[in-house]
Amino acid sequence: MPRFDFIRAEPRWQAEWDARGCFRVADVPTDGKPKYYVLEMFPYPSGKIHMGHVRNYTLGDVVARYKRARGFAVMHPMGWDAFGLPAENAARERNIHPAKWTWENIANMRGELQRMGLSLDWTREFATCDPAYYGHQQKLFLDFLAAGLVARRESWVNWDPVDGTVLANEQVIDGRGWRSGALVEKKLLSQWVFKITDYAQDLLAALDGLERWPERVRLMQANWIGRSEGARVRFALETPVDGVAEVEVYTTRPDTLYGMSFLAVAPEHPLAEAAGARHAAAAEFIAECRRMGTSEAVIETMEKRGFDTGLRVKHPFIEGATFPVWIANFVLMEYGTGAIFGCPAHDQRDLDFARKYDLSVLPVVLPAGEDAAAFAVDNKAFDGTGVIINSGFLDGLQAPDAAKRTVIAELESRGIGEGVVNWRLRDWGVSRQRYWGCPIPVIHCDDCGVVAVPDSELPLKLPEDVTFDRPGNPLDHHPTWKHVNCPSCGKAAQRETDTFDTFVDSSWYFARFCSPGSANVVDRAAVDHWMPVDQYIGGIEHAILHLLYSRFVSRAMQKTGHLGTDEPFAGLFTQGMVTHESYRVGTGGNGTWLYPEEIEKRADGTTVRRDTGEAVTVGRVEAMSKSKRNTVDPGSIISRFGADTARWFILSDNPPERDMEWTEAGALGAYRFTQRLFRLAENAALAADGALPETFGTAARSLRRATHRSIQTVTEALEGFNFNVAVARVYELSNAIGEAEKASAGADAAGLDWARREAVGVAAQLISPMMPHLAEEIYSRLHPGSSTIVAELAWPEADASLAAAELVTIAVQVLGKLRATVSLPPGSAEADVIAAAEADPNVARLLEGKRIVKRVYVPNRIVNFVIAG
RNA sequence: GCCCGCCUGGCGGAAUGGUAGACGCAGCGGACUUAAAAUCCGCAGUCGCAAGGCGUGCCGGUUCGAGUCCGGCGGCGGGCACCA
Numbered sequence: 034m035p036r037f038d039f040i041r042a043e044p045r046w047q048a049e050w051d052a053r054g055c056f057r058v059a060d061v062p063t064d065g066k067p068k069y070y071v072l073e074m075f076p077y078p079s080g081k082i083h084m085g086h087v088r089n090y091t092l093g094d095v096v097a098r099y100k101r102a103r104g105f106a107v108m109h110p111m112g113w114d115a116f117g118l119p120a121e122n123a124a125r126e127r128n129i130h131p132a133k134w135t136w137e138n139i140a141n142m143r144g145e146l147q148r149m150g151l152s153l154d155w156t157r158e159f160a161t162c163d164p165a166y167y168g169h170q171q172k173l174f175l176d177f178l179a180a181g182l183v184a185r186r187e188s189w190v191n192w193d194p195v196d197g198t199v200l201a202n203e204q205v206i207d208g209r210g211w212r213s214g215a216l217v218e219k220k221l222l223s224q225w226v227f228k229i230t231d232y233a234q235d236l237l238a239a240l241d242g243l244e245r246w247p248e249r250v251r252l253m254q255a256n257w258i259g260r261s262e263g264a265r266v267r268f269a270l271e272t273p274v275d276g277v278a279e280v281e282v283y284t285t286r287p288d289t290l291y292g293m294s295f296l297a298v299a300p301e302h303p304l305a306e307a308a309g310a311r312h313a314a315a316a317e318f319i320a321e322c323r324r325m326g327t328s329e330a331v332i333e334t335m336e337k338r339g340f341d342t343g344l345r346v347k348h349p350f351i352e353g354a355t356f357p358v359w360i361a362n363f364v365l366m367e368y369g370t371g372a373i374f375g376c377p378a379h380d381q382r383d384l385d386f387a388r389k390y391d392l393s394v395l396p397v398v399l400p401a402g403e404d405a406a407a408f409a410v411d412n413k414a415f416d417g418t419g420v421i422i423n424s425g426f427l428d429g430l431q432a433p434d435a436a437k438r439t440v441i442a443e444l445e446s447r448g449i450g451e452g453v454v455n456w457r458l459r460d461w462g463v464s465r466q467r468y469w470g471c472p473i474p475v476i477h478c479d480d481c482g483v484v485a486v487p488d489s490e491l492p493l494k495l496p497e498d499v500t501f502d503r504p505g506n507p508l509d510h511h512p513t514w515k516h517v518n519c520p521s522c523g524k525a526a527q528r529e530t531d532t533f534d535t536f537v538d539s540s541w542y543f544a545r546f547c548s549p550g551s552a553n554v555v556d557r558a559a560v561d562h563w564m565p566v567d568q569y570i571g572g573i574e575h576a577i578l579h580l581l582y583s584r585f586v587s588r589a590m591q592k593t594g595h596l597g598t599d600e601p602f603a604g605l606f607t608q609g610m611v612t613h614e615s616y617r618v619g620t621g622g623n624g625t626w627l628y629p630e631e632i633e634k635r636a637d638g639t640t641v642r643r644d645t646g647e648a649v650t651v652g653r654v655e656a657m658s659k660s661k662r663n664t665v666d667p668g669s670i671i672s673r674f675g676a677d678t679a680r681w682f683i684l685s686d687n688p689p690e691r692d693m694e695w696t697e698a699g700a701l702g703a704y705r706f707t708q709r710l711f712r713l714a715e716n717a718a719l720a721a722d723g724a725l726p727e728t729f730g731t732a733a734r735s736l737r738r739a740t741h742r743s744i745q746t747v748t749e750a751l752e753g754f755n756f757n758v759a760v761a762r763v764y765e766l767s768n769a770i771g772e773a774e775k776a777s778a779g780a781d782a783a784g785l786d787w788a789r790r791e792a793v794g795v796a797a798q799l800i801s802p803m804m805p806h807l808a809e810e811i812y813s814r815l816h817p818g819s820s821t822i823v824a825e826l827a828w829p830e831a832d833a834s835l836a837a838a839e840l841v842t843i844a845v846q847v848l849g850k851l852r853a854t855v856s857l858p859p860g861s862a863e864a865d866v867i868a869a870a871e872a873d874p875n876v877a878r879l880l881e882g883k884r885i886v887k888r889v890y891v892p893n894r895i896v897n898f899v900i901a902g
Numbered sequence: 903g904c905c906c907g908c909c910u911g912g913c914g915g916a917a918u919g920g921u922a923g924a925c926g927c928a929g930c931g932g933a934c935u936u937a938a939a940a941u942c943c944g945c946a947g948u949c950g951c952a953a954g955g956c957g958u959g960c961c962g963g964u965u966c967g968a969g970u971c972c973g974g975c976g977g978c979g980g981g982c983a984c985c986a
Contacts, residue, residue, distance in 0.1 A: 248906095249906055249907065249981095252905080253905080253906070253981070256904090256906085257982085257983090259983095261985075261986090263986080283985095283986075284986060285985085297986095362984095363984050363986095364984085364986080365984075367983080368983080368985050368986080369985075369986070373986050375986085382903080382986075383986080573981090574981095577982090685914090685926065685927095686915085686926090686927090687914055692979090694913090696913095696914090696928095698927060699914080701927090702927055702928095703926095706926090708940090709941090755916095757914085758915095760926080761915085761924065761925035761926070764926065768925090842921075845921090846921085846966085848966075849967040851921055888966095889920090891920055894920050895920045897920080897966055897967065899966045
């Protein structure tokens with residue numbers, strides 16, 4: 034029996050596509066075709082591709098191949114997000130240079146990706162660690178600097194004094210550095226920031242226009258940007274301290290000012306520091322707060338605590354009333370002004386705080402239906418709408434809106450506050466104290482300050498001769514690299530030794546892909562042609578930072594003349610994770626995780642360790658991870674089953690936006706289908722290749738209907754990103770081909786043969802975005818000697834008249850319950866359908882002696898008799 | 903704590919407000935085979951001999967008709983920088 038020999042066929046077709054240049058496009062095409070830019074998030078070259086990559090790049094490849102068949106000039110590039118910490122970790126742990134480690138990984142992963150048969154334009158490939166890329170990034174930064182989009186600012190960071198490095202929140206575990214175990218201290222560092230907050234309003238407003246983005250991603254970004262309307266209010270200190278006479282707070286609820294019971298400042302607030310300087314106890318409390326991690330988990334469980342400074346502030350409206358000033362661990366220095374006023378009755382956190390420290394609680398918003406005299410707040414703050422009470426000139430106003438407007442007007446007229454719009458978004462700090470990143474191209478001169486590295490010296494390359502044998506940044510330790518003369522005055526000066534956050538690298542790579550060989554940052558004609566990306570595909574984990582930074586950088590590039598568009602990604606699709614069962618032997622501390630290939634599933638339903646026969650506990654399905662060893666290596670799957678099988682299974686299992694579970698059985702099932710379809714095609718190819726018959730018999734007509742319907746349904750499914758449904762429709766077509774194979778043709782042999790060849794040819798085209806090698810293999814056998822390949826064919830068109838059903842089944846309901854079905858030609862007259870429905874014995878029985886109140890009729894769908902009596 | 907998403911057979915899932923469970927996986931029965939694999943045929947939500955009930959997390963509503971729309975509740979998952 035002939036088999037689909039993927040081992041030979043897949044490389045052969047890959048070579049054929051490559052030889053024909055099927056997937057290459059020009060930087061500035063002149064073919065007049067509409068453009069379509071498909072991009073998947075480029076990979077970090079960790080060493081091997083994983084199933085998440087296979088899923089990501091398969092999804093993108095389906096889109097790219099489908100759009101190409103629909104007549105678009107498709108740009109589908111690939112590159113490497115090649116700077117980052119793992120390379121430095123490898124250098125420290127295994128004494129291998131980050132560049133060598135990275136380039137070797139790239140070579141390996143490129144080979145693995147190429148085995149997948151992706152329709153990529155490899156001539157556009159680049160790696161961000163290549164000076165040919167990052168030199169342009171340096172130029173971009175200098176342009177941003179000149180355009181006022183960059184600032185130098187002090188900000189608090191987690192500092193590991195042993196590793197001499199800044200730590201992310203997730204690298205701080207119980208207040209200690211993850212690697213060194215040293216107690217982390219908060220440190221104020223001077224850093225470069227991109228002024229993303231200048232674009233906060235625009236980044237928020239433009240979300241509405243991103244119609245082909247998932248709603249939840251837009252929502253997450255909107256929440257992240259966090260626009261709020263409130264007021265700044267200045268409270269006079271009863272007694273000025275260190276010359277400071279007032280404290281400014283930001284609040285979204287100025288309408289509840291009369292419900293104030295305290296004022297609280299962040300531990301980093303100047304007033305807190307002043308208190309710390311005065312009282313040892315305050316200093317101790319502040320120090321304690323600084324040791325507190327800022328990660329979510331810590332904050333979740335953190336007790337709300339405070340320290341009473343003994344200072345008091347005057348209420349802005351109530352003559353003679355004063356309130357205590359506390360330092361509180363839940364007030365953030367980065368948000369608003371770093372100080373709040375507490376209104377316990379209408380804010381849960383403030384209420385918890387007030388109850389803990391026995392502070393006053395006065396309700397000032399009365400919920401509808403409550404009595405003002407009796408209303409009290411117990412342990413549940415009321416944050417809904419209502420009417421203002423206990424509030425002087427605000428009494429009787431609707432809260433929050435009307436009261437907010439009135440109180441802001443009053444604050445402004447008294448000159449002690451004003452209405453403001455506040456943002457949650459903070460500027461983007463881009464400085465990193467690392468070696469393996471893009472050097473920030475500035476020089477610090479004692480006389481001239483910050484001086485840009487001259488364009489003529491770009492790219493400013495990383496020195497190669499670095500050592501990782503001591504803590505800190507190797508760039509900083511390098512004996513000569515940082516010592517230069519100031520380009521402006523010529524005196525001895527020092528290079529910046531910080532490198533860029535790798536998010537900078539990935540915030541403009543999509544633009545560079547349009548003209549990867551350009552001597553400029555980008556070729557303006559190329560980006561004008563190709564940008565924006567029409568379909569971007571990647572993981573939901575990048576929903577906020579990467580996508581928001583890219584949106585900002587696109588705007589910055591627009592401002593500096595590099596781009597004509599502000600939004601980089603017109604369409605976004607976020608895929609789910611790839612998961613797998615986990616396997617474990619032993620329990621507790623003695624337990625060991627096993628790789629899937631180390632276990633065996635027995636027919637009796639038990640799972641055992643392959644080599645020892647030990648019982649294995651099958652764990653819950655979770656994201657593939659090295660620590661759980663529940664990983665499946667794409668390379669070995671492709672070797673065993675072929676790329677098409679891997680692609681097909683990953684598409685068939687479930688909707689692409691959901692998490693999918695990789696199972697051996699599923700992969701096997703997909704493999705069997707490749708063989709079944711190949712066999713059906715081979716049999717059809719052997720049938721007589723005659724002229725189009727004049728007439729077709731029943732079986733042939735039925736197959737042609739399935740063929741043309743499947744063109745409609747697969748196309749629809751692909752357009753809607755419902756790839757699992759597209760797969761199901763192909764299964765239906767293959768089942769119909771199987772039926773036709775078994776049908777006794779008799780006099781209709783010629784028609785049936787013709788219909789089978791047609792069906793198989795269509796099937797090859799319909800699977801081609803998903804299983805491109807098998808598609809070519811089938812097509813070439815159907816058309817021996819032809820030089821046409823599927824990758825160059827136009828997408829098939831359905832003949833609607835052939836696709837139409839000869840009979841439709843119409844449901845007959847009585848009082849909304851299904852009681853029968855009737856089959857009639859589509860488009861039958863209402864009277865005929867109702868007559869047929871009433872003639873059904875079961876329906877007739879139910880209608881007998883009853884009065885028909887109403888007949889609901891939906892053409893080709895349903896009849897519903899509503900009866901009474 | 904806040905925000906978001908999801909919940910349909912043994913499993914993954916399908917279903918413009920119109921026959922719930924397409925298609926696949928796993929399963930069961932059969933054919934072929936010395937045997938196995940592969941392949942092919944058939945069965946299959948659930949209760950019931952059947953007629954007929956009951957079924958899309960739970961409760962209620964709108965509708966001739968609800969998996970789908972609305973209100974409430976529950977569970978699971980994800981995000982987060984306590985956002986005042």
